[in-house]
Amino acid sequence: MTLDYEFLSPQRIVFGWGRRRELGDIAKTLGQRAFVVLGSRTLERNGSWAELRQRLSDGGITTELLPILSREPTIADVDSVTSYLRSQRAGPGDFLLAIGGGASIDLAKAAAALMTNIHGHSIRDFLEGVGRSLQVTIPPLPMLAMPTTGGTGTEATKNAVISVDRPPVKKSIRSPMMVPRVVLVDPELAVSVSPETTAWTGMDAITQLIESYISKNAKPIPQALAIHGLTLALPWIRTAVRDGASRLAREAMAHAALLSGMALANSGLGFAHGVAAALGVFADVPHGLACAMMLPVALRVNRAIAEKPLAELARAALPPALRSDTEAADALIREIHSLCHDLNVPTRLQQVGVRPEQLGDLVAGSRGNSMNGNPCQLNDAELHTILEAML
Ligand SMILES: [Zn+2]
Structure with missing residues (x-):
């Protein structure tokens, strides 16, 4: 192996048991309104979401909860989240917060990219080998990823995997700009997994x-x-x-x-x-x-x-x-x-x-x-x- 490389990673990684308590302070560096993608109803049922919402509120951040998705996102999922964000005029001062497994983080990454790259109408336009092969050329809305399942590592990657139905394949939208800006990993959140x-x-x-x-x-x-x-x-x-x-x-x-x-x-x-x-x-x-x-x-x-x-x-x-x-x-x-x-x-x-x-x-x-x-x-x-x- 010759020494010739690039290295891409999130701008800021906060890791530690119980550090979700700092969510308000961490999140306010990204904006004042959070659009939240929750990866499972368990996070709602076990009180985790209520606690996190309170932390955000303590940081002066208002929250809008997007539909909960517990499977890998489809083209329709991404497009519908994006059109909702547009109806809410999401823009400067707003950010996406994904809490959960790989699916919720991928959904937020894809929607954040689609929101600013308005030369595409659907996420399909950006998926490799599927649509019009458009590129992400404008930085996505800022994003904070909180992985809770201890698995996929998608919080640190530059792509989002989207399910396509015809033909049935999984394809990525990919750009170095899609690496989430901030990653907050609190391993205590995985206790209920x-x-x-x-x-x-x-x-x-x-x-x-x-x-x-x-x-x-x-x-x-x-x-x-x-x-x-x-x-x-x-x-x-x-x-x-x-x-x-x-x-x-x-x-x-x-x-x-x-x-x-x-x-x-x-x-x-x-x-x-x-x-x-x-x-x-x-x-x-x-x-x-x-x-x-x-x-x-x-x-x-x-x-x-x-x-x-x-x-x-x-x-x-x-x-x-x-x-x-x-x-x-x-x-x-x-x-x-x-x-x-x-x-x-x-x-x-x-x-x-x-x-x-x-x-x-x-x-x-x-x-x-x-x-x-x-x-x-x-x-x-x-x-x-x-x-x-x-x-
Ligand atoms: Zn894997």
Whole structure:
């Protein structure tokens, strides 16, 4: 790797247990009116939203709650939020606040971009390979992201993933200007996240850390972050799933997820994310679960070509000193297998509803930015054989 890179990250990251209490002070640096995207009704039911609204009000900020979305945003979702924002004359002095998982943050990122880039009428115009291929040329409305599920890392990335129905695909609107301005991570907010969601989002973070590290487009700063993230996530994910109230485990997983987002935003991903996108579209498999299922396969596929970087990760993240690259890479692969076993990750595609006749769609749907970054280049026939063996 030659030293020649760029590095993109949020302007300000505030991380810490209980630091949501500073939301009012932090948010008022962005504006006086917040349009809020909540990622789940749980945040309303368990009182989290009422508390946060009070913090905003203490900071002199008025709030407008947008419709709650607990699935990945569609073109219609983004367009309807944007037209509502326009009806409210959202502009200077306003900002978007997304609280929740990746879906709510993506919805806010896309709407914030569409609000200022009025040369497009619909989010469809900006989605890669779908519409008119318009570019984001004007800085979006400012945005504050508060991730609560300890997973996707989308709070630190420059794209938003939007579901397209015809043809059924997930596509991104992407621009360096779309990285949220401020990120506030309070790991205490994840205490109410279910064990299942904790497991899948945690596996998503681990997959992002590994895939970005071994990517063809890996870069030095994100690699340093990925190593740090993996040294936290591997030892703590089981505890976070078993004991959701564990402060140390929640902190470790929230931090690992944030680092994974910064790593993937700069280095890209690989095989597991390529196939996970297709599994989401064609079989509605939750993103983190799809990543967890595909990570062991991704490691096997890339084992030969990426032995050295896998060994580097193993030496950093696993306890005993490992001598050769081969021993170290093997140890990491064993650890991921045992993790998938302990977290009951399905190994067969039919267990998550994939039908044999969907293999062709899955192969075609796996092609994209992520797969392009995979160290080992696979043709369609090879990919088909790998997925067929997982049926
Ligand atoms: Zn992911």
